[in-house]
Amino acid sequence: MxxxxxxxxxxxxxxxxxxxxxxxxxxxxxxxxxxxxxxxxxxxxxxxxxxxxxxxxxxxxxxxxxxxxxxxxxxxxxxxxxxxxxxxxxxxxxxxxxxxxxxxxxxxxxxxxxxxxxxxxxxxxxxxxxTPTRLTNALERVMSPLKIFRVPAHEIAMMMSIALRFIPILLEETDRIMKAQLARGADFESGNLFKKVKSLIPVLIPLFVAAFRRANDLAMAMEARCYHGGKGRTQMKPLKYARRDAAAYCxxxxxxxxxxxxxxxxxxxxxxxxxxxxxxxxxxxxxxxxx
Amino acid sequence: MGIIKTNKLKYEYIRRDEDNNVEGITTALDGVSLDIKAGDFIAILGHNGSGKSTLARHINAILFPAEGTVVVDGMDTTDSSKLLDIRRTAGMVFQNPDNQIIGQLVEEDVAFGPENMGVPTEEIWQRVAESLEAVGMTAYREHSPNRLSGGQKQRVSIASVIAMHPKCMIMDEPTAMLDPGGRREVIEAAHKLNKTEGITVVLITHYMDEAAGADKVIVMDKGRIAMEGTPREVFSRVEELKSLRLDVPQSTELAWRLKKRGVDLPDGVLDRRELVEALIRVYKRNK
Known part of the structure; x- marks a missing residue:
């Protein structure tokens, strides 16, 4: 799977x-x-x-x-x-x-x-x-001082975590589209490299269309749940340094x-x-x- | 005054060509006036393109009326300073379960709404626990959403909405992509929240049997309200529903056909149990 x-x-x-x-x-x-x-x-x-x-x-x-x-x-x-x-x-x-x-x-x-x-x-x-979540969380925090240089730290971290969430879904979708195109007589195996790359076009186009549709849906779902960027946002699992971190730094x-x-x-x-x-x-x- | 009130709401989708000239206008909503009481379970029915999803998106302030007003809990949706309050008051569950889960773990997804609202950390944990409990998904809190069934994913979406402590929940065809088992799970969860928490539910669907359990049914057609009333009132007008390209629940349909053939059955039979009882009464009377 x-x-x-x-x-x-x-x-x-x-x-x-x-x-x-x-x-x-x-x-x-x-x-x-x-x-x-x-x-x-x-x-x-x-x-x-x-x-x-x-x-x-x-x-x-x-x-x-x-x-x-x-x-x-x-x-x-x-x-x-x-x-x-x-x-x-x-x-x-x-x-x-x-x-x-x-x-x-x-x-x-x-x-x-x-x-x-x-x-x-x-x-x-x-x-x-x-975990990827904690890693992106850490990156957001590490990058946040760069905000003065207008580096969108929160947005980058949010994009990374959304990408992580959707990669498996898009992979599955690719699989489904490939099967659908195979059923319609598409040939992904034969021919030289150029031909093989070209045969992927009927997979990539529906994949992109679907990805944009998903992005649109997701944006709406995020807005519906009050998402308005990183401002005034709290966290369920905020990062907190413990004593063991001090020891680790030493x-x-x-x-x-x-x-x-x-x-x-x-x-x-x-x-x-x-x-x-x-x-x-x-x-x-x-x-x-x-x- | 009810919790959701629309007045002569009108909305148009404008198609433009590449030069931004108007190519065509589709009127999705055409003078919809609604008044939904707090604590009600409302079902909105209609075939594809009847404007029911567009209506739902107005209640959550994702779309804004071209004409008329939408007032949610006393707040006009066009008042941009109240935008977040409106979205918090009227939570929304969408059709595609995959496209509305943001977190990489179930509990993180449920926390997304409260995080955006700036709820303190300890309270987020409390809300997540309560919300997952309310939809019976506590056992899955540390699972990846990718491994859940469609019904479970939609229940997570419901939990994500109620973690924001909304007064009403708008569900835009939440069961359209689910199997019958998943559909039952989701509808049961919605009814439970309506009864125990008193959350106003607006369920948009094209499955008639889901509407049968509602307090009130609104049938939409071509951007207008075509019929309105209790499920019994609406489902007793079988011919009218059929002319709107809608089916009635199977039991209602069967009772209606039998009645046309001369069997003495009441109007607006809602489910199998009622039908069986009515048939037994007829049988006893004829004996």
Whole structure:
């Protein structure tokens, strides 16, 4: 059933991570993503990885579920890893035909792989432990200071939550229209790409017409229930910071401090692409001794 | 004076071509005068295009009269400062259950109206709990609306309206897209609210059997009120209803046909039970 699909892949569980205020989680995720790009250093990555593992365990989301999110990006992950493996200049350790693997390429590839994996797992924790409603709610609150720059924070959040509500309905509608057109002899399977895209037109037009009709109905229903924008609106589930959020922010600051200190003091591998080949070689030797 | 009062209400749909020239005018409402008493259960009948939905949208201040007035609980709908008050007084349930549920959870949808009205958080929770209880949907409060049946979705819509504590509830063909079971659920919920909470209900429908339970029936045709009265009065005028392209409830129709054949039955039989009782009386008399 298309209606059964869950959006935003929320995994229902009772955990300290689930209970955190979505704004805290949003800030933490953002900080974590930045921290991954600050330094390229095995120690920094060890800390980031360790923290990630701790958070995953604390979130009580099964690892299987976590890895499911990785499936869709596995191709990009492998592709970027292979690219950096074969196309980084440096000391050649293995070559075949035109392919060359360099020592720098090896480490670069490992870094890239780690970085992307942690990046995706890190942001997955946010969406796995936060309902879409709370997430949009948090975005509205985070964006609300931007109102002075005339950013319609409430409207954006409202649009997001309406979109989330209607995606399954529109998916089902697409399915229904496709079946109706198939029954009238439409052919979505054969032909080249151009033909296939063209064959979708009889699906898209009714879908758009229906979507506009729905939008019209919904707008009327919202107005009938006194909707008049974000002004003077109260909330059933307002976001409230609790003590655990303060604790989480403290931990976050400690984590960032640790990352920065480690990154600055234990300089093992500098950015390979930024430095000339000779010096890279020299320093990579030292990094080997460190390992 | 009643809670909803319209006076010589007129409304026209104006079709325009691309250059904004008037192509044609359809008069949807043509001099409708109504007076609905607080606490009544009113059914408005009419075939497609009779203007019944247009009338409903005037009561909720979604459409505004071209001529005449609509007064809801003493407030004129054209008074824009009273707009939100009018919409709060006269809640509206629409036809398509999917297109009127805004929240991603049942309870969040019910809370949408009170949130817009600026009700404090604790009171919203209280209102949500009461409203869901009143329509018997408490067990589903944390469900996604997408997984409910049509009848359940419409009951959520009703709960969403009564969470705003309205004095009346306008229902615009709420059962048109439902199966018979769902229809019964929704109509029963409306009757219950009418009786226990004293909410004035205006039910727009083209199902005759739904109108049979109302206090008063109004039949519309071509933007005018064609017939008005208790269900019994209206349904005893079978021929007139048929000329307006409306059907009467099955039992009424059967009684009417039998009567034409010479069986001594009363006028305006409303449901199966009445028909059975009337037939038993005839049978006993002839024995």
């Amino acid at each position: 298309l209606r059964d699909i869950t959006l935003g892949q929320y995994y229902k569980a009772e955990s300290p991570i689930h209970r955190l205020d979505p704004r805290t989680k949003l800030a933490a995720t953002f900080a974590y993503l930045i921290s991954l790009f600050l330094f390229k250093n095995p120690f920094v990555y060890m800390i980031a990885g360790g923290v990630l593992v701790c958070v995953i365990i604390a979130s009580r989301v099964p690892v299987r579920y976590m890895l499911k999110g990785m499936k869709s990006v596995i191709f990009i992950l492998l592709f970027t890893m292979l690219m950096s493996l074969f196309f980084t200049k440096g000391t050649v350790i293995w070559s075949f035909w035109k392919l060359r693997i360099t020592k720098e390429g090896l480490s670069q590839s490992a870094y890239t792989g780690l970085r992307i994996t942690m990046l995706i797992l890190g942001s997955n924790i946010l969406t796995l432990t936060t 931990l976050l600051i400690m984590y960032m401090a640790l990352m920065i200190v480690t990154g600055l003091t234990l300089k093992s591998t500098p950015k390979t692409e930024a430095l000339p080949a000779v010096s890279t070689n020299m320093i990579s030797v030292s990094s080997d001794t460190l390992r």
